[in-house]
Amino acid sequence: MLDNISILFQAPIFAVDLLIQGLLIGGIFVLAAYGLALVWGVMNVKNLAQGELVILGGYLAYQATLWGIHPIVALPVAFVLMFCFGWVIYLVIIKRVVDRDMFTSLLATFGLSLLIQQSLNLVFGPEVRIAEAGFGTLILGDLAIPVIRIVSLGLAAVLAVGIILFMRNSRMGQAIRATAQDPRAARVLGINTDRVYAFTYALNAAICGSAGVLVAMIWNIQPYYGLVHSIRSFIIVTAAGLGNLPGVIIAGFGLGVWENYAGFVFGAEFAIAAVVALLVGVLMVRLFQLYRVRQVVR
Amino acid sequence: MSARSLDLKIYAFLIAVGIIGPLLVPSITSQMAVMWLMVLMAVTWDMTGGQMGYNSLGNITFFGLGMYASAVVQIGLVYDVMEYTASFGAIKVDFTVSQYWTGLVLGIGAGGAVATVFALVVGPFMLGLRGPYFAIGTLGLAVAVAELISGWRYVGGGSGISMPIFPGEAGTGSIVFYVMFFVLAIVCHMVIRAVYRTRFGLAINAIRDDEDKAEAMGIHTTRYKVMAWAISAFFMGMAGAIFGNMSGFIEPLEVAFPTATFGIFMVAMALLGGKGTLWGPVLGAILFHIVKEVTWTELLGWQWVALGAIIILNIVYFQQGILGWAQDRWPALFGVTVDEKMSRTGQAEAAE
Numbered sequence: 001m002l003d004n005i006s007i008l009f010q011a012p013i014f015a016v017d018l019l020i021q022g023l024l025i026g027g028i029f030v031l032a033a034y035g036l037a038l039v040w041g042v043m044n045v046k047n048l049a050q051g052e053l054v055i056l057g058g059y060l061a062y063q064a065t066l067w068g069i070h071p072i073v074a075l076p077v078a079f080v081l082m083f084c085f086g087w088v089i090y091l092v093i094i095k096r097v098v099d100r101d102m103f104t105s106l107l108a109t110f111g112l113s114l115l116i117q118q119s120l121n122l123v124f125g126p127e128v129r130i131a132e133a134g135f136g137t138l139i140l141g142d143l144a145i146p147v148i149r150i151v152s153l154g155l156a157a158v159l160a161v162g163i164i165l166f167m168r169n170s171r172m173g174q175a176i177r178a179t180a181q182d183p184r185a186a187r188v189l190g191i192n193t194d195r196v197y198a199f200t201y202a203l204n205a206a207i208c209g210s211a212g213v214l215v216a217m218i219w220n221i222q223p224y225y226g227l228v229h230s231i232r233s234f235i236i237v238t239a240a241g242l243g244n245l246p247g248v249i250i251a252g253f254g255l256g257v258w259e260n261y262a263g264f265v266f267g268a269e270f271a272i273a274a275v276v277a278l279l280v281g282v283l284m285v286r287l288f289q290l291y292r293v294r295q296v297v298r
Numbered sequence: 299m300s301a302r303s304l305d306l307k308i309y310a311f312l313i314a315v316g317i318i319g320p321l322l323v324p325s326i327t328s329q330m331a332v333m334w335l336m337v338l339m340a341v342t343w344d345m346t347g348g349q350m351g352y353n354s355l356g357n358i359t360f361f362g363l364g365m366y367a368s369a370v371v372q373i374g375l376v377y378d379v380m381e382y383t384a385s386f387g388a389i390k391v392d393f394t395v396s397q398y399w400t401g402l403v404l405g406i407g408a409g410g411a412v413a414t415v416f417a418l419v420v421g422p423f424m425l426g427l428r429g430p431y432f433a434i435g436t437l438g439l440a441v442a443v444a445e446l447i448s449g450w451r452y453v454g455g456g457s458g459i460s461m462p463i464f465p466g467e468a469g470t471g472s473i474v475f476y477v478m479f480f481v482l483a484i485v486c487h488m489v490i491r492a493v494y495r496t497r498f499g500l501a502i503n504a505i506r507d508d509e510d511k512a513e514a515m516g517i518h519t520t521r522y523k524v525m526a527w528a529i530s531a532f533f534m535g536m537a538g539a540i541f542g543n544m545s546g547f548i549e550p551l552e553v554a555f556p557t558a559t560f561g562i563f564m565v566a567m568a569l570l571g572g573k574g575t576l577w578g579p580v581l582g583a584i585l586f587h588i589v590k591e592v593t594w595t596e597l598l599g600w601q602w603v604a605l606g607a608i609i610i611l612n613i614v615y616f617q618q619g620i621l622g623w624a625q626d627r628w629p630a631l632f633g634v635t636v637d638e639k640m641s642r643t644g645q646a647e648a649a650e
Contacts, residue, residue, distance in 0.1 A: 046430045046434070048434075093610055093614055096614045096615070097613070097614060100617070102429045102430045103353045103429070103430065103433060104613055104614075104617065106353075106430050106433050106434070107353070107433075107565065107569075107609065107613050108609075108610055108613040108614055110355070110562065110609070111606045111607070111608075111609030111610040111612075111613060112606065112610060113606075114558060114562070114602065114603075114605060114606035114609065115603055115606030115607060115610065116606075117558075117602075117606075118602035118603045118605075118606060119603050121602075122599055122600065122603070227441065227557075231434075231437075231438060231441070234434055234438075238431070267449070269448070269449040269455070269456070270445065270446070270449045272441070272445045273442055273445035273446045273449060276438045276441045276442035276445060277442045277446075279434070279435070279438040279442075280435060280438050280439055280442060283427055283431055283434075283435045283438070284423055286431070287423065287426045287427060290426075291426075
């Protein structure tokens with residue numbers, strides 16, 4: 001472990017490389033986390049199936065490459081398909097847990113995640129898959145950056161900006177924000193909150209699905225990788241807080257960087273442990289902040 | 299019929315089933331051992347999940363830690379653990395009968411002790427989290443511990459450890475482990491039932507109903523929460539130690555910390571039977587196990603999909619569980635008095 005740290009100091013170019021790769025991956029984490037923050041903030045549903053929606057999107061891209069379609073072309077298709085899928089999930093499951101207690105939504109979405117994960121395993125098998133996108137590698141001095149990672153970060157940025165503009169300006173976006181602030185008042189003012197909830201969940205599924213297409217292009221997908229994606233989203237949202245978009249972006253990139261450095265310093269076998277341990281760490285920090293608040297009240 | 303005599307009758311029935319079952323049909327002994335394990339898991343989960351309102355998704359951590367603690371103790375008694383695990387099962391250690399039994403007893407004790415200590419150490423931190431944060435935090439804890447152990451070479455990492463082989467004749471091993479699970483599950487339920495009847499039970503119910511008020515009334519909520527979790531952990535740790543010996547080979551992700559199987563089964567079973575009731579988890583576990591054993595092999599790979607569907611159906615459409623439903627339907631049978639007037643206004647409020 002110490003050897004690895006000293007390598008980082010002896011070869012700073014290597015450290016820079018890890019940093020850039022981390023930032024490039026972090027963009028995808030931001031997308032999924034933003035979707036979670038949206039669903040959590042608007043309808044108070046903690047969606048544990050977040051990672052499975054990501055992986056499902058990834059498999060759509062993989063299937064597209066099997067048919068000879070380029071994954072970037074598949075991105076808008078995946079967006080639309082996942083939107084419809086999200087709407088159906090809302091009607092069947094989420095609709096019935098929205099106003100129940102918090103653990104209900106958590107466990108129901110955990111069941112959903114099992115369902116998606118195992119169905120994917122049956123359909124595509126347990127092998128690790130990649131949606132091959134082509135592109136070469138960009139050489140900048142000593143740095144070698146796969147072009148596809150830069151392209152995917154650009155696509156993630158375009159998607160994020162599109163969603164933010166949608167939330168700011170469109171009628172539906174305004175209705176979603178109004179419902180998040182006060183569902184009852186929104187209902188009184190004539191907003192069909194049920195439709196807003198359905199739209200929000202469907203939008204979340206679409207965002208996750210698009211993030212999944214990017215994951216499949218620059219990284220790899222496997223039916224059981226979903227849980228770690230869910231945990232990443234929870235880390236980012238918990239660290240940033242709900243409705244704090246700049247916070248989500250910073251935390252997302254930070255997580256990408258942390259993951260890359262931790263994977264290198266502790267070794268690849270501890271990469272997932274480092275992510276999950278960070279979740280526990282973030283929750284603890286949050287807990288101690290609460291303790292401090294309580295002391296002030298006392 | 300008072301609640302006490304009903305409880306005694308149910309105990310008598312369960313003990314009778316536990317003794318007669320394997321005698322009549324010896325081939326199902328190991329399946330029945332797993333059934334008692336499931337009962338134990340559901341009951342210990344319900345202690346924090348149902349009675350205290352702290353829905354843990356990570357109680358499986360204690361199971362796995364108990365399993366690993368017993369493995370290290372049992373092997374460490376006669377051999378160097380590091381060398382043993384580094385050989386990936388190539389080294390066969392011959393345990394004498396007395397060595398095996400001392401190791402087994404010490405191992406089970408160590409399993410319970412390590413799990414309890416772990417619960418006491420992380421409890422004050424984890425149990426400070428509330429609601430969904432606790433559920434996600436414990437899930438994260440379970441995954442983190444599993445990943446750390448699978449990266450730890452001393453205990454064999456991802457390739458696992460082969461446990462000592464049972465010294466007796468073939469077939470006697472499964473009976474011995476059956477008896478252990480059976481006794482442990484019944485004792486566990488009796489202990490937990492006794493605990494619920496004391497002030498401790500009232501305190502954890504108060505925490506479930508309104509934690510802030512309970513604290514304001516002078517209940518040391520953290521102390522009670524950690525105690526309850528530690529009791530669950532103690533039994534889960536011992537069960538893990540026995541299960542490790544029964545399966546003969548342990549490995550972090552599938553056997554010791556199976557978050558997606560046993561880890562979620564225990565929640566599903568407690569919810570199926572009715573969480574927060576004394577006998578609900580037992581009923582749920584037995585029903586779930588029977589259905590699972592009968593249908594599992596017929597479903598040809600779709601069983602996990604079916605499991606997800608069962609959990610969703612259970613949570614979304616039938617949340618109160620079998621006994622919870624029965625209690626709503628016939629409250630008098632459960633010794634619950636319902637104030638008709640209050641319940642009517644309560645319903646009116648709920649409908650609003």
